[in-house]
Amino acid sequence: MTQTTLTDLGWSDHFARQLTQDDADLTPARINEVQRDRLRALSENGPLRLIPTENAGNYAVGDWVLCDATHALRRLDAQGVLTRKAAGHVAYTQRIAANVDTLGIVTSCNADFNIARLERYLALAATAGCLPLVILTKPDLCDDPQSYVKQAQALSPMLTAIAINARDPQDVARLTPWVNKGQTLALLGSSGVGKTTLSNTLTGESEATQEIREDDAKGRHTTTYRSLTPTLTGGWLIDTPGMRELQLADMDEGIAEVFDDLTELATQCKFRNCEHASEPGCAVQAAIARGDLDPDRLTRWQKLQAEDAHNSASIARQRARQKTFTKMVKSGKAQGTHKRNPKG
Template identity: 60%
Template sequence: MKHLTLADLGWSNHFAAQIADDPAQSNLVCRLSSVARDRLMGLSPGAEHLLVPPSDMTTGQFAVGDWVITDPTRQKVTRRLTPLTELTRRAAGTGAEQQLIAANVDTLGIVSSCNADFNEARLERYLALAATAGCLPLVILTKADQADDPHSYVRRAERLSPLVTAIALNATEAEDAALLAPWCKTGQTLALVGSSGVGKSTLSNALTGGEVATAGIREDDAKGRHTTTARGLHRTRACGWLIDTPGMRALRLSGAREGVDAVFADLDELAKACRFSDCSHEAEPGCAIHAAIETGQVDPDRLRRWRKLQAEDARNSETLAQARARDKSFGKLVRSVMKDKDRYRR
């Protein structure tokens, strides 16, 4: 790490502007390379630092890829700089909390494969995540060597959105993995997301020269086991940065309405021509989207997936207070029903 500069680590004018009133703080910045339950690891030119969060924050309020200001001893974070891009999802459970996935990612590599794992609905979900965060989306289709026509998968992926760049490759071939170098060169950060068993760890090894454990997949459904268990920031052979993430069983979107509509820009544009501004695109007269479906211009499944993501995002974007109020009301209803049952039993 001795020869790295702040620019090598991904520092830009976006972050410099946040310390413009005290430029000397540039000597106290670190980029987080890992986030654990009770500690943080940060990189600065020439060194790696074990850090703890401020007393009024938890490590869960930081993400791999974050830029932070530390105290002079570099043992404690004093400030998190506003990220340029931020990948989040709604945390598991009934709460409305957001879970940070990664920060300051330039390109989101959405990894699928040229087999049964390929799923348009899942890809659209990840594309909406990228659009919401402000990252460039790159669909990486692995196991191209095992498919009769890997380019058919590329075409299917690129049809999902004008935002998509798709590439098919064999992750086990170093030359193929090197095709990703333009997205993780000096100062650039590529994050890999996708299901388990699609080759993220294999790609990570090829791009970084590391030795992350890999595992096979089940033949019946092309699904695999988790091999990456934690997010980390790693230097790539192309002198950029890679964030590999554990396979996600569920990606719950929240606050992603604009991202969803960006992925489905064709439908969003058609909807503006509907006769009614509040058209639900079901059976209303003058629905431009249904007219396009009837002429074969739009796949009805695409409309269904768009509406499903919109509804999910609206539901998941409710505030924590709203979520608690809803749960409280439901709890009252359950108690009332149980009380009535007890009364009838008597």
């Protein structure tokens, strides 16, 4: 049996540089599953079950930690993290996956295909510093799958779009460049687009799949938790539950990168605070008038900017309140200690 090395697991100089002399007796391990109060991890010595030394929610699948036999003692700084605002009305950032080389944005050649949603995922990838890859599934169920490929490819010169039959191993083998030895591919997308089928083919596993609803091309969740799984080609796959909601927060730079054409145009407007509506000298509206810019793209850009600003501000306020509360608790404990141990 061949032993798995740190390099096989995705270890790089980025993590090695974080080690100190005090870490000589600790074992590097990569998190492959986050449970309520335990972490599952992979190391050169095999799989580990670890007790986290901080809230388990602070870890993400793909993180590297330094551990002893039972505890994850230190989480190493990640080389990029996929995050989102947690679903619902709560105001905090949720770590989805860490140390991802390529974000596989999975959508299907049917009603699930949505340009606005793809732009959200592209902003997520840009913020995390990973390569975007749009994987279009179920090409056999539409008349012209290449039309979907062209629409996706037009969103960014940095993007690769590929139509794949997830049930055909030879077709799925076209993804090998993104799951070679030591590389990590994360799959994100809506329920029912074929992520589990694609994952099964890439890893050789056989998780159950569920049919989609015919009326809206959506399906039920098959994957119920995130996990890091080895692929047949020596890389790693992070599969995630289908996302009904992907709200952006702290992603202004990622949004600017995805909409770099609009970002550049905005610098040419007459007024710095131009809202690109009816102001004189607006370069963005001039581009729309010339037919060089789709007005719907402007609307999507402004919507993502507004959402990101709102969510970022809400999270910042929540962090400030939490910090104030923590200080009050610490102050109360200190006063209690002083009363129990008065001088004199």
